[in-house]
Amino acid sequence: xxxxxxxxxxxxxxxxxxxxxxxxxxxxxxxxxxxxxxxxxxxxxxxxxxxxxxxxxxxxxxxxxxxxxxxxxxxxxxxxxxxxxxxxxxxxxxxxxxxxxxxxxxxxxxxxxxx
Amino acid sequence: xxxxxxxxxxxxxxxxxxxxxxxxxxxxxxxxxxxxxxxxxxxxxxxxxxxxxxxxxxxxxxxxxxxxxxxxxxxxxxxxxxxxxxxxxxxxxxxxxxxxxxxxxxxxxxxxx
Numbered sequence: 400x401x402x403x404x405x406x407x408x409x410x411x412x413x414x415x416x417x418x419x420x421x422x423x424x425x426x427x428x429x430x431x432x433x434x435x436x437x438x439x440x441x442x443x444x445x446x447x448x449x450x451x452x453x454x455x456x457x458x459x460x461x462x463x464x465x466x467x468x469x470x471x472x473x474x475x476x477x478x479x480x481x482x483x484x485x486x487x488x489x490x491x492x493x494x495x496x497x498x499x500x501x502x503x504x505x506x507x508x509x510x511x512x513x514x
Numbered sequence: 515x516x517x518x519x520x521x522x523x524x525x526x527x528x529x530x531x532x533x534x535x536x537x538x539x540x541x542x543x544x545x546x547x548x549x550x551x552x553x554x555x556x557x558x559x560x561x562x563x564x565x566x567x568x569x570x571x572x573x574x575x576x577x578x579x580x581x582x583x584x585x586x587x588x589x590x591x592x593x594x595x596x597x598x599x600x601x602x603x604x605x606x607x608x609x610x611x612x613x614x615x616x617x618x619x620x621x622x623x624x625x626x627x
Contacts, residue, residue, distance in 0.1 A: 405557065440522055442602065442617040443558070492557050503615070505550075505557030 402426050403495050405506025412483055413514055420478045420509045422493030428473035429495035433503070434466070437490045449476040483513045517541050520603055520618030529627050533590040537603035537618045540584065544605040544616070547579050549588045552600045552620065561601075562588065593625045 404423045412418050422432055430451045435443040447468050448456040455468035465487075467479040476495075480487055493506040520537045527533055535549075546565055550558035562577040564570045564586075570577045578587040586605075590597055600620040607614060 403557070408555075440619065442518075442520075442619045445615075490555070494557070502560060502563075505559070507557045508555060510555060 402497070403493065403504045403506045405493050405509060407509060408507060409510045409512075411512045411514065414484050415482055418480045418483055418511060420480075420491055420493070420511075422476045422478070422495065422506050424474045424495040424497070424504070427495075427497040427499060429476075429497065430473060432470060432476040432493055432495045434468065434476075434478050435492045435494070437492060437508075443492065480511065483511070485513045487511065488513045517616050518603065518605060518618045521621055522619045524622040524624060526624045526626060527593055529593060529595060529625055531593050531625075533588075533593050533597070533623060533625075535588040535590075535601050535603075535621050535623070537586050537605075538584055539586075539605060539616075541616075542581075542584070543607050546606045546608070547577070547586050548604040548606075548615070549575075549577055550602040550604060550617075552602060554599075558602055593623075595625045595627050598624050 402425050404425055406421050410418055432449040434446045436446050437443050445458050446461045449468045449470040451470045451473050457463050465481055470476040488511055490508050490510050492508045494503045496503055518539050549562040551561050552558040564577050564579050567579045567581045574591045576589040600622045602620040603618040604615045
């Protein structure tokens with residue numbers, strides 16, 4: 400079964416609203432989680448690295464104030480897309496690093512559609 | 515030149531065929547090579563993980579790495595309709611658990627019954 404749970408799987412919202420996406424590691428403690436964005440027929444683009452108890456590290460070109468990341472516990476990271484606009488519509492995927500197995504496990508993704 | 519090149523396809527094969535998926539890369543610092551399978555609107559799932567040049571086999575799947583040519587392949591034997599998915603190659607300098615994975619665009623595979 401899934402070791403990383405991501406919710407919601409799909410969300411449709413109006414322009415200007417904020418959307419929160421949750422990513423949970425189910426059977427391991429993840430000090431580090433990652434958030435990606437994927438456009439159709441494009442590769443996964445790393446947006447930010449989420450570290451438990453500290454500020455997230457954002458990749459170049461990713462707006463920190465637009466994509467708020469909170470990693471409040473060892474099993475939960477959240478991504479909030481603030482004041483969403485149609486250009487934010489995309490498939491967002493999280494992953495978590497299992498330090499015991501030294502592997503990344505991915506969530507099932509969230510399709511965000513902003514009207 | 516992009517760090518990782520992967521033909522996006524789509525690739526369509528009959529059931530039972532041998533499938534060959536490939537990626538090339540330009541950065542010789544990459545040491546770890548992975549193949550992920552991604553079903554439509556789902557997160558990627560790790561299929562194969564290799565470190566050194568050569569072949570690694572797991573059931574119907576064989577991963578091949580040629581560091582001298584900077585070329586990696588994934589072979590699927592006796593392909594099944596359930597293998598229909600997008601296959602992403604990924605590579606890193608420091609292991610499969612590293613966040614510094616660089617992904618290919620993915621190749622969409624359809625196995626026709």
